[in-house]
Amino acid sequence: MDWGYAVGVTKEPANPLRQKLPVLSDVAKAAGVSVPTVSRVLTSSKFVAPELRERVMKAVAELGYRPNGAARVTRSGKRSMIAVLTGGTSGYGYAKTIEGIEKAARASGMAVIIAVVESDDDDAVNSAIDLVLSQPVAGAIILEFDRPGLAAVKAFPGSIPLVVAGGGTRRTGKAPGALIDERGAGKDATNHLLSLGHKTVHHVSVPTMGKHSGRTDGWRAALTSAGAPIPPVLHGTWEPASGYRLGLELAARNDVTAVFCGNDDIAIGVIRAVFDSGKRVPEDVSVVGFDDQPHVALWRPALTTVRQDFLDLGARAFALLSSIVETGVPASTSAVKPDLIIRGSTAAAG
Amino acid sequence: MDWGYAVGVTKEPANPLRQKLPVLSDVAKAAGVSVPTVSRVLTSSKFVAPELRERVMKAVAELGYRPNGAARVTRSGKRSMIAVLTGGTSGYGYAKTIEGIEKAARASGMAVIIAVVESDDDDAVNSAIDLVLSQPVAGAIILEFDRPGLAAVKAFPGSIPLVVAGGGTRRTGKAPGALIDERGAGKDATNHLLSLGHKTVHHVSVPTMGKHSGRTDGWRAALTSAGAPIPPVLHGTWEPASGYRLGLELAARNDVTAVFCGNDDIAIGVIRAVFDSGKRVPEDVSVVGFDDQPHVALWRPALTTVRQDFLDLGARAFALLSSIVETGVPASTSAVKPDLIIRGSTAAAG
DNA sequence: GCAGGGAATGAAATCGATTACCTGCACAGA
DNA sequence: TCTGTGCAGGTAATCGATTTCATTCCCTGC
Numbered sequence: 001m002d003w004g005y006a007v008g009v010t011k012e013p014a015n016p017l018r019q020k021l022p023v024l025s026d027v028a029k030a031a032g033v034s035v036p037t038v039s040r041v042l043t044s045s046k047f048v049a050p051e052l053r054e055r056v057m058k059a060v061a062e063l064g065y066r067p068n069g070a071a072r073v074t075r076s077g078k079r080s081m082i083a084v085l086t087g088g089t090s091g092y093g094y095a096k097t098i099e100g101i102e103k104a105a106r107a108s109g110m111a112v113i114i115a116v117v118e119s120d121d122d123d124a125v126n127s128a129i130d131l132v133l134s135q136p137v138a139g140a141i142i143l144e145f146d147r148p149g150l151a152a153v154k155a156f157p158g159s160i161p162l163v164v165a166g167g168g169t170r171r172t173g174k175a176p177g178a179l180i181d182e183r184g185a186g187k188d189a190t191n192h193l194l195s196l197g198h199k200t201v202h203h204v205s206v207p208t209m210g211k212h213s214g215r216t217d218g219w220r221a222a223l224t225s226a227g228a229p230i231p232p233v234l235h236g237t238w239e240p241a242s243g244y245r246l247g248l249e250l251a252a253r254n255d256v257t258a259v260f261c262g263n264d265d266i267a268i269g270v271i272r273a274v275f276d277s278g279k280r281v282p283e284d285v286s287v288v289g290f291d292d293q294p295h296v297a298l299w300r301p302a303l304t305t306v307r308q309d310f311l312d313l314g315a316r317a318f319a320l321l322s323s324i325v326e327t328g329v330p331a332s333t334s335a336v337k338p339d340l341i342i343r344g345s346t347a348a349a350g
Numbered sequence: 351m352d353w354g355y356a357v358g359v360t361k362e363p364a365n366p367l368r369q370k371l372p373v374l375s376d377v378a379k380a381a382g383v384s385v386p387t388v389s390r391v392l393t394s395s396k397f398v399a400p401e402l403r404e405r406v407m408k409a410v411a412e413l414g415y416r417p418n419g420a421a422r423v424t425r426s427g428k429r430s431m432i433a434v435l436t437g438g439t440s441g442y443g444y445a446k447t448i449e450g451i452e453k454a455a456r457a458s459g460m461a462v463i464i465a466v467v468e469s470d471d472d473d474a475v476n477s478a479i480d481l482v483l484s485q486p487v488a489g490a491i492i493l494e495f496d497r498p499g500l501a502a503v504k505a506f507p508g509s510i511p512l513v514v515a516g517g518g519t520r521r522t523g524k525a526p527g528a529l530i531d532e533r534g535a536g537k538d539a540t541n542h543l544l545s546l547g548h549k550t551v552h553h554v555s556v557p558t559m560g561k562h563s564g565r566t567d568g569w570r571a572a573l574t575s576a577g578a579p580i581p582p583v584l585h586g587t588w589e590p591a592s593g594y595r596l597g598l599e600l601a602a603r604n605d606v607t608a609v610f611c612g613n614d615d616i617a618i619g620v621i622r623a624v625f626d627s628g629k630r631v632p633e634d635v636s637v638v639g640f641d642d643q644p645h646v647a648l649w650r651p652a653l654t655t656v657r658q659d660f661l662d663l664g665a666r667a668f669a670l671l672s673s674i675v676e677t678g679v680p681a682s683t684s685a686v687k688p689d690l691i692i693r694g695s696t697a698a699a700g
Numbered sequence: 701g702c703a704g705g706g707a708a709t710g711a712a713a714t715c716g717a718t719t720a721c722c723t724g725c726a727c728a729g730a
Numbered sequence: 731t732c733t734g735t736g737c738a739g740g741t742a743a744t745c746g747a748t749t750t751c752a753t754t755c756c757c758t759g760c
Contacts, residue, residue, distance in 0.1 A: 039717070039719085066484065068486065074421045074424045075718040081463070094445075098439055102465070114448075115461065131459070240644050298594060384711080390748095396707090418746055422748070425716095425749075427715075
């Protein structure tokens with residue numbers, strides 16, 4: 001195993017021009033008190049005479065002193081940082097979930113460190129895990145939206161608290177989770193299309209966890225229970241362009257009247273492909289997205305899609321982790337079902 | 351001053367069910383060697399007999415030992431974490447820049463901690479700065495895309511290396527920067543519209559740094575040097591809906607034939623508003639966006655916009671910070687001019 | 701055969717904080 | 731007056747690593 005010790009870490013004394021940061025003893029000297037007294041002032045744990053407190057605060061301000069977090073953690077064991085492991089940071093759902101986590105964490109004084117798991121290769125997974133665990137984190141949240149996330153959950157050591165945020169519905173495994181019921185939502189979206197009279201619904205997926213993708217599962221379940229034929233899944237990437245490419249294939253067929261897309265970006269690709277093929281949305285083909293990015297309500301036609309509350313997902317994940325870290329008892333998983341927002345991109349068949 | 355010491359930090363012994371993490375001395379005992387020897391094996395800084403090395407690695411694997419980063423930093427002073435301060439995490443430009451930073455950082459073994467600066471209030475700015483500086487960071491990157499970012503740059507203490515990533519063009523102040531020449535790009539976009547024969551160009555801005563917004567500056571400069579009238583700036587928010595609202599105002603006027611938008615999300619709002627007002631893009635009104643989000647090429651009409659390479663911006667910012675941290679000498683600012691991508695949303699006037 | 705050099709290892713010092721412990725001292729009650 | 735209590739503040743121990751220093755041992759060169 002390799003923790004990449006020497007790799008990229010700040011070199012030598014370096015900083016020829018940068019003066020040493022002030023430390024506790026510098027403050028103590030400047031204020032004419034002992035080191036523990038300064039510490040007591042700053043952590044306000046014990047009684048300190050107002051006059052000394054004053055002197056200490058003055059010295060702190062003058063020196064621009066800030067406590068060294070590493071030293072504090074070393075002695076006190078109180079960790080004030082959590083890690084987020086994720087397959088990406090810039091996709092809409094990823095970014096919003098991270099925003100929710102960061103906001104909740106900041107509100108309770110916790111810093112957030114983020115590491116991307118590039119792929120589900122052992123190397124990528126382990127190096128990301130090693131990177132965050134080589135920092136003093138109190139716990140970790142893994143975004144289980146994709147294969148890298150799933151692999152990270154599997155590989156994560158049991159030594160520190162872990163919470164999963166993702167699109168599953170139940171977890172039996174190693175970590176509790178804050179979840180979004182993507183399966184239920186996928187079912188709703190598909191049923192909506194079926195209820196409009198479409199014989200079946202085609203599906204263009206985003207790269208997810210394969211057999212464990214909630215969206216795809218829900219789609220399949222809805223078709224099955226409706227007795228509708230189950231077309232093969234078309235596998236897209238995260239690029240809208242892949243939706244366009246696959247959309248052209250679908251638009252070329254006359255039996256395709258309804259498409260459920262793995263996310264909004266795919267949906268715009270499909271819609272554009274339908275249009276470029278000389279057909280209309282929703283008159284000839286109905287399209288449903290997933291995520292409800294803010295701008296999809298402004299498309300022509302406005303997109304029918306599934307609204308996911310990623311901010312809330314992130315907040316729930318942090319709350320869960322926080323309770324585990326503080327109480328030490330394994331908390332329980334929660335799942336929220338997102339809403340289907342019906343707009344102009346879906347209409348009755350025929 | 352308040353560093354929020356006791357706030358939200360991991361409580362007490364807690365963890366009744368979680369066993370203590372193994373430490374170096376546990377490994378040493380298990381391997382039958384001294385503590386420094388284990389350290390030498392793991393940091394591979396000195397000579398250790400192959401046989402001992404073997405025993406140590408075995409003990410490490412068995413115990414699932416991981417070095418305590420806080421203790422390491424305390425003693426060695428080598429910091430392996432950088433901070434990113436930003437006004438947001440989920441906007442396209444923010445998310446992509448962060449992605450670029452994280453990727454570059456991870457490649458050199460650095461962890462990234464992220465803190466959002468909610469507003470340009472002193473409180474918000476200081477609490478975010480305190481949050482990250484209470485961790486042992488080697489340096490910081492501030493995303494200067496907005497007021498909170500600008501305020502954070504101003505308030506940031508000079509004690510640790512700082513780099514700015516943003517849309518300015520030059521920096522004279524306290525920190526070097528990796529920049530995007532938004533002013534030049536705004537000029538290009540405006541000139542493109544003028545060259546199509548539009549009498550002037552209207553502008554809907556996003557919330558930026560007020561007088562220091564490069565995009566708006568460039569727009570104004572282009573109009574000025576062309577001798578075109580300068581319409582008042584319409585101030586939008588980050589919401590596409592605000593683009594729609596302002597777009598309705600613009601579409602109601604017959605003298606408005608060209609609109610330069612602060613970003614792509616605003617642009618879609620404007621385009622939709624033009625359409626809903628019974629006019630056409632680009633025949634009646636030309637619209638230009640900013641950012642080139644992947645899906646805007648698939649809009650109807652495909653959006654003419656400015657392609658910003660945020661990933662590269664993030665990578666440059668990290669490289670800059672990295673060189674400062676390692677050499678201690680202040681590095682120099684770089685600015686890259688983004689490209690105007692001409693698509694279907696702009697056409698000749700009239 | 702012996703000095704000198706370098707590899708291999710452990711003992712002890714160290715980093716910058718927090719925390720345990722102990723000593724004064726003032727003040728209360730007997 | 732004497733003892734007990736509790737606030738204030740200092741001394742020293744501690745956290746878990748890294749780094750310095752000293753020691754042992756082996757090998758080479760003269």
